[in-house]
Amino acid sequence: MAKKYIDVMDTTFRDGFQSVFGGRVLMDDFFPAVEAAKEAGIKHFEFGGGARFQTLYFYLQENAFEMMDRFRDIVGPEANLQILARGINTVMLDTASREMIDLFAQMFKKHSTTTVRNFDALNDVNNLIYSGECIKKSGMNHEVVVTMMDLPPGCKGAHDVPFYKKTLTSILDSGLEFDSVCFKDASGTSNPHKVFETIQMARKLLGKDTHLRLHTHETAGVSVACYLAALEAGADGIDMAAAPVSGGTSQPDILTMLHATKGTDYNLGDLELPKVLKYEERLHQCLDDYMIPPEATQVSPLIPFSPMPGGALTANTQMMRDSGNLDKFDEVILAMKEVVERGGYGTSVTPVSQFYWQQAYANVMFGPWKQIAPGYGRMVLGYFGKTPVAADPEIVALAEKKLDLAPTTENPLDIADRDETKSIKHWTKVLEDEGLETTDENIFIAASCDKKGIAFLKGEGPMMVRKKSEEENTNSGDVDMAGNYTVVVDGKKYSVQVAEGNADIQVTEPAAQPAAPTAALVEGGEGSEKIHSQTPGNVWKILLSPGESVKEGEKIMILEAMKMEIDITAPKDGIIKSINVNVNDAVNDGQLLATME
DSSP states (O other): OOOEEEEEEEOIIIIIHHHHHTTOOOHHHHHHHHHHHHHTTOOEEEEEETHHHHHIIIIIOOOHHHHHHHHHHHHOTTSEEEEEEOGGGTTSSSOOOHHHHHHHHHHHHHTTOOEEEEOOTTOOTHHHHHHHHHHHHHTOEEEEEEEOOOOOTTOOSSOSHHHHHHHHHHHHHHTOOOSEEEEEOSSOOOOHHHHHHHHHHHHHHHOSSSEEEEEOOSTTSOHHHHHHHHHHHTOOEEEEBOTTSSSTTSOOBHHHHHHHTTTSSEEETTOOHHHHHHHHHHHHHHHTTBOOOGGGGOOOTTGGGSOOOHHHHHHHHHHHHHHTOGGGHHHHHHHHHHHHHHHTOOOSSTTHHHHHHHHHHHHHHHOTTSSOOHHHHHHHTTBTBOOSSOOOHHHHHHHHHHHTOOOOOSOHHHHHHHOGGGSHHHHHHHHHHTTOOOOHHHHHHHHHHHHHHHHHHTTOOOOOOOBHHHHHHHHHTOOOOOEEEEEEETTEEEEEEEOSTTOOOOEEOOOOOOOOOOOEEOTTOOOSEEEEOSSOEEEEEEOOOTTOEEOTTOEEEEEEETTEEEEEEOSSSEEEEEEOOOTTOEEOTTOEEEEEO
16 A cells, blocks of 8 residues: 655745744855755745744845846746745734735735745634635635644643644635635644644645645644654645754754654655755755854753744744843743733744744843833734733733733734735835835835834845854954945045955945934933833833933833833923933943933
8 A cells, every 4th residue: 555645845944944044044145955855856945934934125226126136947837836934924923904905915925935834823813814715816725724833831721632623624614715724833832732632623625626735833842743743644745855954943854753753654855864964965065154053953851831933932042042132031031920811821933932932032131020011011902913812901901000001802914905015105204205117026024024124125234144164264263354334534435445456435424414413411410210221132222311200110221121111201300400321322231221219
C-alpha cells in the first residue's frame, strides 16, 4: 500500500527568518539557498507576508514586492508560494480599511503569491470574512486558520477542543470560501494529545477531501510529537524549516521530521535525505555571516507559562539586548500568565502576542497595571473584535481610563473605513506631497509602513542587519565611514557626503530645519521631586513645559520603548520645574527626565 503523501511547506525564508533573525536577512544573501531548495525537490514555500513584510522596509531597505517576484523567478511558475496574513490587518500594523484589504489582495496576487494563510488572533470569524473574500476574488488560494495555544498552568477558558470546534463550525456556517484549513500554533505550546483530538475533530467536520494541516514551533520542545499526532489524526500537511533556521524558536527541521517518520505510512513531500542535506549545507553557507542569538536555538521550559511565539520571541529579546535590559526577560515571560488570563485569551500570535508582551513588560518595569500598553488596552476594549472570553472588567475599566477610550462592539472594519488616514486617497496625497510616484505598490507600502515606508521610498531609511563581519570591523576599528554626515563649522551646519577612494564628494549647506525642543529649566533650577525613566527608550513627545501646573497622574511626556508608548506622569500635584531631555533623545534606565515641586 502506498504511503500517504504529506504536503511539506518550507517556512525557512519567512517564519524561519522571522523566528531566528527577526526577519532581517537580505535577499541576495539567501537567494542561492532558494535555488538549492528547488533542486532538493521542495515545491511549497512560505516566502513573504507577516512580519517579514515590514522588516524589509524597516531594517533592510529592500522592496518586499521585488523580493517576491525574484523568488518566483528562481522557483518557477508551478511552485506554491504562500504568505501569511492577519485577517483584517493583512500585513499592516493596524486594522486596515476595506479598500486597503482589497489593495493588499491585488498587490500580493500581482507579485507572485499563490496561497494566503489567513488568520485572526482572536479567532473572531467576522474578522476573516472580508479578507477571505478579497483573497478569493483576486485569484489566490485561501487557507483559513484556527489559531491555537495551550493556556498557562492554572488558567481556564477557551483553547480546548470544544472551543476550536466552535470556531471551525462558525467558519463553515459563515459560508466563507476557502481552499484549505490550518491549525496554527505560533507559540508551540499545544500538547500532542490536544493536537490529536483537535485534528481528529476537524477531519470529521470537514470530511476526507478538505486539505488540513498543522503549523507549530519547537519553542516549547514538543513540535515533533505534535506533528506526529497531527498526522495520525488525519492531517494532510505540515510546516518545516531548514537548518540553521530550524528548531529552537522556529519550526522543526526537515531532516529531523524525515527521521521521525521513518517506518511510518507517511511520505513527506517525496523529499530525500541526501538532497535536503545538500540544501541545508548551502543555506548554512549563505547565512554564515549572520549573528544567531542564542535564545533562537533553544527550547525553553518557560514558554508554556507565557506563551510566547517563536517569531516574536527573538524580535523582543533583540530589542531588550539593544536596550540593555535583557536580564528582565524571564520576569516578563512569567508575567504574561496574568496578562493572558485577564485579557480574554486571545491566541498568542501577532498582533496579540505583541500586546501580551508589551503589557507584561510594562507590568515588570513599572509595577503591575500601572501602565496600559495601547494595543492591549484597545484589544480588551473591543477595537480588534471579540475576545474568546470576556476580558476582566477591572482591566477593561482601567484601559478605558488610561486610554480615554470607550469600549465598543462595533465592527473594526467600519471603524477603519471612517479613518481618513486609512484611505487610498490619504496616502496618495502623502506620496504626492513627498514628490513620490503614486503607484499602487507605493500606496500600499506607505499605508502599511507609515513614516518608515516613506523613508524607504525616499532612500532615507537605515540599514540594520546584524552580521559577524560588521561586529568584527567595529571592534577592530576598521569601520566603513562612507555615508552622509552633518558637520558644524564656525556655528554653521553643512551636509557632507563621505565616499571611499577618489569619488566626487558634494558639500552643501542644508536647508534650514525647525529647531528641536531643548531641555529647559525655570528660574530657581531643578525641583526636589525627581522623575526618572524606569526603562530604556526614546523620548517621543514632551507635553508640559517648566512652570506649568500639573495634577497627580497627569502626563508630562511619552517615551517609546519596545514598540509601545510609555506615559511619564506626575507623582503628585505641583509645578514642573525642569524638563531634562529633548524629543528624540535616547534615555537609559534610571535617567532623570524631569523635576517638579
